[in-house]
Amino acid sequence: MFTGRHGAAEVAEYLTVWFVKAARQLPWREDTSPYRIWISEVMLQQTTVQTVRPFFERFIKLFPTLQSLAQSSEEDVLAAWSRLGYYTRARNLLKTARLLVNNGAELPEDLRDLQRLPGIGAYTAGAIRAIAFNRPSPMVDANARRLLGRILGIVAHAPRAEQQVWQASLDVSTAGTPRIVNQAMMEIGALVCTAGQPNCAECPLESLCKASTLRSFDWYGSVPKKQVIQRRQEVCVVARWADRWLLSRPSDGRWRGMWEFPRTLAIPDPEEAIRRLLNDCGWADVEDFEYAGAVRHQVTRYAISLHVLKCHLPSAPTGVPGEWRLASVEELAILPLPSPMRKIAELHTDPAGDHTP
DNA sequence: TAACCGTGGAC
DNA sequence: TGTCCAAGGTT
Numbered sequence A: 001m002f003t004g005r006h007g008a009a010e011v012a013e014y015l016t017v018w019f020v021k022a023a024r025q026l027p028w029r030e031d032t033s034p035y036r037i038w039i040s041e042v043m044l045q046q047t048t049v050q051t052v053r054p055f056f057e058r059f060i061k062l063f064p065t066l067q068s069l070a071q072s073s074e075e076d077v078l079a080a081w082s083r084l085g086y087y088t089r090a091r092n093l094l095k096t097a098r099l100l101v102n103n104g105a106e107l108p109e110d111l112r113d114l115q116r117l118p119g120i121g122a123y124t125a126g127a128i129r130a131i132a133f134n135r136p137s138p139m140v141d142a143n144a145r146r147l148l149g150r151i152l153g154i155v156a157h158a159p160r161a162e163q164q165v166w167q168a169s170l171d172v173s174t175a176g177t178p179r180i181v182n183q184a185m186m187e188i189g190a191l192v193c194t195a196g197q198p199n200c201a202e203c204p205l206e207s208l209c210k211a212s213t214l215r216s217f218d219w220y221g222s223v224p225k226k227q228v229i230q231r232r233q234e235v236c237v238v239a240r241w242a243d244r245w246l247l248s249r250p251s252d253g254r255w256r257g258m259w260e261f262p263r264t265l266a267i268p269d270p271e272e273a274i275r276r277l278l279n280d281c282g283w284a285d286v287e288d289f290e291y292a293g294a295v296r297h298q299v300t301r302y303a304i305s306l307h308v309l310k311c312h313l314p315s316a317p318t319g320v321p322g323e324w325r326l327a328s329v330e331e332l333a334i335l336p337l338p339s340p341m342r343k344i345a346e347l348h349t350d351p352a353g354d355h356t357p
Numbered sequence B: 001t002a003a004c005c006g007t008g009g010a011c
Numbered sequence C: 001t002g003t004c005c006a007a008g009g010t011t
Helices: A008-022 A034-043 A048-063 A065-068 A074-080 A090-104 A111-115 A120-133 A142-152 A160-173 A176-191 A210-212 A270-281 A329-334 A338-350
Strands: A228-241 A244-251 A263-265 A290-299 A302-312 A323-329
Touching: A008 A160, A008 A176, A034 A090, A034 A120, A048 A074, A048 A323, A065 A090, A065 A302, A074 A302, A111 A120, A120 A160, A120 A176, A142 A160, A142 A176, A142 A210, A160 A176, A228 A270, A263 A270, A270 A302, A290 A338, A302 A338
Parallel strands: A228 A302
Antiparallel strands: A228 A244, A228 A263, A244 A323, A290 A302
16 A cells, blocks of 8 residues: 555655646547546557547547437447457447436446446446546556556565555545546556556656566566467358348357358368358359458457458349348448458459459 | 457557 | 557456
8 A cells, every 4th residue: 555655645646747747638538528438448448549549539420429329229339349349348338328318317426336337347437437527436457557566566466466456546546636646547557667668767656666666577467367379260251242242240259240241160171161151041053262362360369360252142142041131332331340351341342353243 | 267358559 | 470468348
């Protein structure tokens, strides 16, 4: 904990002076209304500031208020989220907006009430309360965890480490202006007290930092967890009928509710897998398969090579199982497609391409 | 509790 | 090319 000469009040003071001088100008800092802070915090979950910035500005233009979001379709919200990843965040955003509007409510100020809403956990609840409502709140993300762990010298894997860090966050928040000092802790973690070699010379807390004093930075919050990557081969078919392409919509899995080129595991090999898939849809006589390479994408612990086969459908679709549609190039641009599928669409759906019948 | 959920940039 | 990882939440 912060004690004595290095009390929370002193920390808050240092943080405030530094933040006013060094904070980045970000779209969600221009207007800290609860709705905007909520959207930005959800977008920023496990996602970099650089990536979020354009998505946030687009999203706010499309859905400027809680009410406008609540009235939108899941397909429109997923389309705005397309390429951001972790699509459950978008589904929960819409779920929460409808829940609140149906009850004639706004985003609550209370931590417990916030945390009951879909997609809002301890961190995001604290962030909305501290930044939007400017109320003292514990708020610990990867940045604050690393910063506080180093300053206080909290030992990695210590039994009470997580609790200590959350208490320290609340102490600092209470001692200063919450929306300033809470953001300052994260901002320092992002810009100065980085996961690699921290830049202590620029840190306003250097004089009271245990890690800096000991020149040792592997404290609580700075130990990366390694994971085993599993390779996987998948294949999808870019199947053309007239000037449209066949899309399917999975009802489960990570891309449920979005559109994709019909996809399957590439077993025993890409072409055979796609033959079987098309055969199940009633096309037994597709002959013009053309291998168009593979798109690689990493999803959590999977390194997936997504092979692409192009072909023409000999007849209009009739027996496709599940949800499907034929989409024009214009529709492909606005439908909710996951990132690898969007790349494939951009590469392989030229209406004037040499693949025209 | 640990696995799962996406993506793009840095190195 | 491979690996790491970023303003976490849910089950």
